[in-house]
């Protein structure tokens with residue numbers, strides 16, 4: 698029996714319409730890809746090719762302009778993430794799909810260990826248990842212990858990125874979206890992240906990732922999907938519509 702992908706993206710397109718300037722900004726164009734459990738699909742291509750816009754479409758930060766984003770949920774049902782209702786999307790974000798973006802978001806004065814524990818708490822884990830798992834993940838990420846109890850507000854780029862990754866990995870999602878998770882990390886910490894990604898694969902997590910460094914793609918990707926830069930037109934809105 699051939700294994701079925703848990704995510705099947707077909708003909709995904711995204712363009713941004715700037716109504717005030719009567720302009721259309723092309724982003725992702727006709728993207729097809731598959732993501733399998735226990736496997737990592739890497740998205741590559743030049744800056745501006747629409748890589749981040751693919752992840753944002755899957756997480757439904759953006760609504761696609763065209764295409765299907767077929768996801769097989771843990772309950773076995775197939776859902777087009779482009780069409781699912783908000784309630785279902787929120788449930789999937791809580792229970793199944795995690796997104797490590799390029800920027801860390803957190804509440805003011807929230808301790809780092811609580812920022813990391815948040816996905817577990819949202820799934821109903823008791824706070825102390827969630828915090829203990831969060832601390833384990835921060836330790837695995839080589840975060841100095843003195844930082845665990847304070848807010849990430851004053852952290853360096855690399856420290857914030859580690860907090861962001863720890864939060865994405867702690868709840869072991871079914872589908873993990875990673876947007877340049879190692880861009881501000883040193884080599885040693887990047888190696889730690891590679892080790893954690895390998896471990897998640899063994900545990901059956903499906904991953905779709907964008908990496909800054911091509912050598913990381915070689916090390917961790919099971920499949921590579923290349924996006925071409927969009928064709929820039931300067932057409933005014935009425936010609937395109």
Ligand SMILES: Nc1ncnc2c1ncn2[C@@H]1O[C@H](COP(=O)(O)OP(=O)(O)O)[C@@H](O)[C@H]1O
Pocket residue numbers: 713722723724725742743744745746747748749750751
């Ligand atoms: N919210 C947005 N509004 C307008 N244009 C956007 C928005 N998000 C992305 N874009 C544009 O879409 C194109 C692709 O962006 P992005 O998906 O971030 O590419 P990549 O991650 O491959 O560098 C870029 O030209 C970018 O400026």
Ligand SMILES: [Mg+2]
Pocket residue numbers: 748749750
């Ligand atoms: Mg990007």
